Structure formats: structure tokens, C-alpha cells
Amino acid sequence: MKRIKVKELMNSGQVGSEVLVKGWVRTKRGNKNIVFIALNDGSTILNIQVVVDVALFDENLLKDITTGACIGVTGKLVESQGQGQHIEINATSIELYGKSDAELYPLQKKGHSMEFLRENAHLRFRTNTFGAVFRIRHSMAFAIHKYFNDKGFFYLHTPVITASDAEGAGEMFHVTTLDLHNLPKNDQGSVDFKSDFFGKETNLTVSGQLEGELGAMALGDIYTFGPTFRAENSNTPRHLAEFWMIEPEMAFYDLNDNMDLAEDFVKYLISYALENCKDDLGFLNTMIDKALLERLKFVVENEFVRISYTEAVEILLASGRKWEYQVGWGRDLQAEHERYLVEEHFKRPVILTDYPRDIKAFYMKQNDDGRTVRAMDVLFPGIGEIIGGSQREEDYDKLISRIREMKMPEKDLWWYLDTRRYGSAPHSGFGLGFERLILFITGMSNIRDVIPFPRTPKNAEF
RNA sequence: UCCUCAGUAGCUCAGUUGGUUAGAGCAACGGACUGUUAAUCCGUGGGUCGUAAGUUCGAGUCUUACCUGGGGAGCCA
Numbered sequence: 001m002k003r004i005k006v007k008e009l010m011n012s013g014q015v016g017s018e019v020l021v022k023g024w025v026r027t028k029r030g031n032k033n034i035v036f037i038a039l040n041d042g043s044t045i046l047n048i049q050v051v052v053d054v055a056l057f058d059e060n061l062l063k064d065i066t067t068g069a070c071i072g073v074t075g076k077l078v079e080s081q082g083q084g085q086h087i088e089i090n091a092t093s094i095e096l097y098g099k100s101d102a103e104l105y106p107l108q109k110k111g112h113s114m115e116f117l118r119e120n121a122h123l124r125f126r127t128n129t130f131g132a133v134f135r136i137r138h139s140m141a142f143a144i145h146k147y148f149n150d151k152g153f154f155y156l157h158t159p160v161i162t163a164s165d166a167e168g169a170g171e172m173f174h175v176t177t178l179d180l181h182n183l184p185k186n187d188q189g190s191v192d193f194k195s196d197f198f199g200k201e202t203n204l205t206v207s208g209q210l211e212g213e214l215g216a217m218a219l220g221d222i223y224t225f226g227p228t229f230r231a232e233n234s235n236t237p238r239h240l241a242e243f244w245m246i247e248p249e250m251a252f253y254d255l256n257d258n259m260d261l262a263e264d265f266v267k268y269l270i271s272y273a274l275e276n277c278k279d280d281l282g283f284l285n286t287m288i289d290k291a292l293l294e295r296l297k298f299v300v301e302n303e304f305v306r307i308s309y310t311e312a313v314e315i316l317l318a319s320g321r322k323w324e325y326q327v328g329w330g331r332d333l334q335a336e337h338e339r340y341l342v343e344e345h346f347k348r349p350v351i352l353t354d355y356p357r358d359i360k361a362f363y364m365k366q367n368d369d370g371r372t373v374r375a376m377d378v379l380f381p382g383i384g385e386i387i388g389g390s391q392r393e394e395d396y397d398k399l400i401s402r403i404r405e406m407k408m409p410e411k412d413l414w415w416y417l418d419t420r421r422y423g424s425a426p427h428s429g430f431g432l433g434f435e436r437l438i439l440f441i442t443g444m445s446n447i448r449d450v451i452p453f454p455r456t457p458k459n460a461e462f
Numbered sequence: 463u464c465c466u467c468a469g470u471a472g473c474u475c476a477g478u479u480g481g482u483u484a485g486a487g488c489a490a491c492g493g494a495c496u497g498u499u500a501a502u503c504c505g506u507g508g509g510u511c512g513u514a515a516g517u518u519c520g521a522g523u524c525u526u527a528c529c530u531g532g533g534g535a536g537c538c539a
Contacts (some may be wrong), residue, residue: 027499027501029500031497031498032496033495033496034498038500039506040536051498080497081497082499083499084499103472103489104472104490106472108473108489110489111473111474111488111500112473113473116474118531124538133505146489170537171537214477229538230537230538231537234538236537237532238535238539239537239538239539241537252511323537335534335536336535377480384538385539386539398530433538433539434539456463458530
């Protein structure tokens with residue numbers, strides 16, 4: 001008999017038919033006459049209830065069916081006599097694929113703390129919460145590709161290994177095949193990378209943006225979606241050393257087009273989750289965050305506030321608040337400032353634009369005022385900055401003077417500068433932190449719980 | 463990296479001004495129960511109190527260092 005997934009069974013299983021399901025035991029309960037098994041196969045958060053007439057089965061087999069064990073069940077699909085589920089399976093035969101010693105299996109049929117489950121990341125997939133989170137994570141990855149594909153964007157694979165630290169987005173992980181215990185030195189006494197694998201110093205990427213711009217300057221609209229690495233010693237519930245980022249880059253988009261796309265994109269993804277992840281979101285709304293669904297709907301239904309950095313500073317100064325970090329034009333906004341704007345003043349997502357150029361990256365388009373750039377940050381409640389982007393500086397002279405002012409390695413950027421030498425065009429783009437999006441959509445509070453295997457300082461287990 | 467809180471049974475925690483044999487709930491195990499929903503009821507086993515050093519007649523409790531984790535901050539997505 002062909003196995004049917006529980007999700008399909010719940011949606012379209014025919015009462016009265018013979019079915020075969022395979023999955024992992026969540027709980028078993030009952031008495032010496034009848035036993036109930038809650039079986040989950042990961043296809044849905046819903047369990048199928050298996051009803052076992054004890055008289056029909058070997059006692060030792062039933063003894064081995066414990067929490068965590070893997071079994072296959074053949075039986076008749078019937079309407080449930082009990083409350084709590086509409087259908088169930090009257091088992092006629094059970095095959096035990098893998099036992100699970102109940103005295104040793106870490107997961108119990110009770111709630112566990114997130115910290116405990118994080119230490120058991122190899123097994124946490126088997127919990128309701130993490131099953132829901134990772135099904136939603138998949139759906140969001142799929143929706144991202146669908147959104148851009150439907151809009152005519154091309155998925156561009158930018159390199160994971162790079163020789164440029166051009167953006168200066170953060171500390172980088174070195175990539176080398178040199179013998180770390182016996183490093184070759186040059187005449188100046190520093191490491192000689194000429195004999196390294198690539199013949200030069202290389203790192204893991206901190207952003208695919210610069211390469212993405214090359215693609216946009218020919219293909220029009222592109223996006224990247226891949227892993228990103230930051231060797232920052234950041235220990236917070238919002239940072240990872242290895243995370244996934246989506247970076248669209250669009251020719252002929254100005255900053256307003258860029259903001260329109262960012263807002264439409266995020267709203268599309270949330271709508272997609274609301275429509276396609278109902279069971280999982282319903283569970284998270286009940287167990288993790290009672291305001292989750294309400295908040296998601298609110299974001300979809302309301303326009304994001306768009307104000308300039310300068311206006312934001314005025315609001316903060318007029319608030320009468322005492323800030324731990326001083327507010328003033330030219331200073332970067334701190335978490336407490338962003339939080340005030342999003343969570344108290346406007347009570348909705350906010351897009352801040354036109355930041356002082358001295359606190360932003362070299363590639364951002366310079367405004368005519370000579371002191372601000374066409375940057376945008378999308379700020380979300382509870383998350384902070386979820387998107388950062390800008391219109392790019394397409395003017396060669398302005399770009400090169402900025403590179404020199406900031407003492408960037410001009411020589412290494414020759415290929416980037418070539419896009420401004422040959423057929424330069426106005427263009428824009430942004431970066432969306434995938435895990436921060438998943439945080440917002442699932443209502444989870446720690447970023448380590450929305451990526452299967454978190455990489456953080458002092459932690460690369462699993 | 464900084465500030466702060468915590469680390470005691472498989473899990474979540476209690477443990478008084480330092481004092482005899484370190485407790486509870488849940489889980490596990492054994493038993494009871496003819497339809498259960500994290501079933502219920504009765505019973506049983508289970509501990510190098512994060513690690514190291516120190517103070518003391520005596521340390522789960524006090525001191526110092528280190529390790530690990532949570533929360534906040536910085537850096538950022």
C-alpha cells in the first residue's frame with residue numbers, strides 16, 4: 001500500500017478507506033484494552049490519532065511504541081468517536097521502524113524551554129513549535145522566489161567566497177588553505193597570500209550587493225538569496241554569524257521605487273504566510289504570541305510611515321523623553337530611538353530615509369544638499385531594522401571622491417567602478433534579513449530559534 | 463565586547479540568618495482504569511548542587527576566578 005502523508009489525509013482522506021501512515025509518536029495513552037497514539041509525520045502540525053485495540057497486537061510491540069519512536073500504521077480511516085479530532089485510524093497492523101528509549105529520549109510529552117531545545121537542536125524539529133517555524137521558513141523561502149519570479153526578477157548567485165571587503169559591512173571570516181601553524185611570510189614580514197589557494201586574501205561574503213549591482217546593470221532586475229557571514233562578536237537575540245539575506249537590485253529604480261518595492265514585498269510575504277500557513281500560525285498565535293495574527297494583519301493592511309531621518313530627529317527631540325543616548329542630527333539612531341518611533345509614536349512600520357552621509361556606506365547616492373544620502377531603513381516593531389537599502393550613486397566622479405574620502409581600497413573596486421564608467425544608470429536595492437523576517441512572522445523572540453542550526457560566537461554545534 | 467540575572471534529579475523550579483539524611487511538580491518505571499486529548503488515580507527509582515580554588519568546626523548557601531545560558535546595550539540584517 002502507498003503511504004499517505006498526514007496533511008493529505010486531513011485534507012482529503014476518505015472515511016472508510018484503508019490507509020498507511022508513517023511518522024513519529026508524540027504521545028501514547030490508554031488502558032489495557034485500548035491505546036491512543038498521536039502520530040506526526042511533519043507534513044503538518046496536526047497529529048493523526050491512531051486507535052489500537054490492544055487484544056489485536058503483540059504486547060511487546062506496544063511497549064516499544066513510546067514518545068519519539070517511529071512507526072508505520074495500516075488501518076481503516078474512520079470518523080472519530082472522541083473530541084479533538086474529526087478522523088482517526090483504527091489500526092490493523094503496525095510496523096516499528098525505530099525504537100526510542102523513553103528513559104533517554106530528551107523530548108518529553110510536556111513543554112520544554114527554548115534554551116533546552118536549542119541545546120537539542122538535532123531533535124527540536126520534532127516539537128510542534130519548531131515544526132511550525134521551519135515549515136513557515138520554507139514557505140517564506142518559496143514565496144520570495146515566487147514574488148520575484150512573477151515580477152520578472154532574475155535570481156543571481158553571487159559568490160560566497162570573496163576577495164573584497166569593499167562594503168565594510170562587518171568583520172569577515174578568513175578563507176584559506178594555508179597551514180595556520182606555519183604561515184608563509186613576505187619581505188615585510190606579513191602573511192604572503194600569493195601562495196594561498198586563490199593567490200590573494202579571501203573571506204566569506206558579508207553581502208552580495210556589489211556583485212548584485214553588476215547583474216542589475218545588464219539583466220535589469222535581479223535578486224540574491226543566500227548565506228551571509230559576519231564575524232562580529234554579537235551576542236543578541238537578533239544576530240547570527242551565519243544568516244540568510246535577500247538582496248534585490250533594480251536598474252532604473254529611484255529611492256521611492258525602492259521603498260514601494262520593499263513595502264510591497266514584505267506585505268506579500270506576510271499575506272502569503274497568512275494564507276498558506278494557517279495551521280502553523282494558529283498554533284504559534286496560541287502558544288507563543290497571542291497578538292501574532294493581529295499584528296501580521298495590521299502590517300498588511302496599513303501603509304508604512306515614510307519620513308526622513310531629519311524629521312525623525314525632530315520627533316525624537318520634541319518627545320520630551322530622556323534618552324540614554326543623545327539625539328542629535330548627525331548621530332546614528334540607537335535602538336531606543338527606533339523603538340520609540342515604531343512602537344510608541346507611529347505604532348506601525350516606519351521607513352526612514354535620507355540619512356547623514358557620514359554614517360552610511362560609500363555607495364549610497366548623494367543628495368544635492370551635500371550632507372545626506374538616499375538611504376532607507378525599514379523598521380519593524382520588536383525587530384528593529386529589518387531592511388536596509390538605498391539608491392546607489394551612479395555618478396562616477398561623486399562615487400570615486402567618496403571612496404577616496406573614506407579611504408576605501410580603490411584598486412580592488414575597479415570592476416565595481418566600471419559599471420559607472422560604461423553605461424551607468426540610476427539604480428537601487430536593499431537587503432532583507434531572512435531570519436529577522438521569520439522572527440516577525442512566527443512571533444518567536446530569539447533568532448537562534450528560526451534557523452535550523454544557528455552559528456553564533458562560541459557555538460557551531462550540529 | 464560591556465552591564466545584569468541565572469546554573470540544584472531527564473525537564474521546570476524551591477531550598478530560611480552557613481548546621482544532621484538536599485525537596486516539589488512533571489517525565490520515566492510498576493500497578494489500576496473499556497474512548498483518551500500534555501488522560502486520570504496509587505506507588506517506585508533517580509543528585510559529584512556548572513568547574514576550580516578559598517573562608518569556616520561545618521558550604522547548595524559566603525568570597526574569587528573561569529565556563530555555560532537568559533535579558534539589555536553596542537556592532538548590524
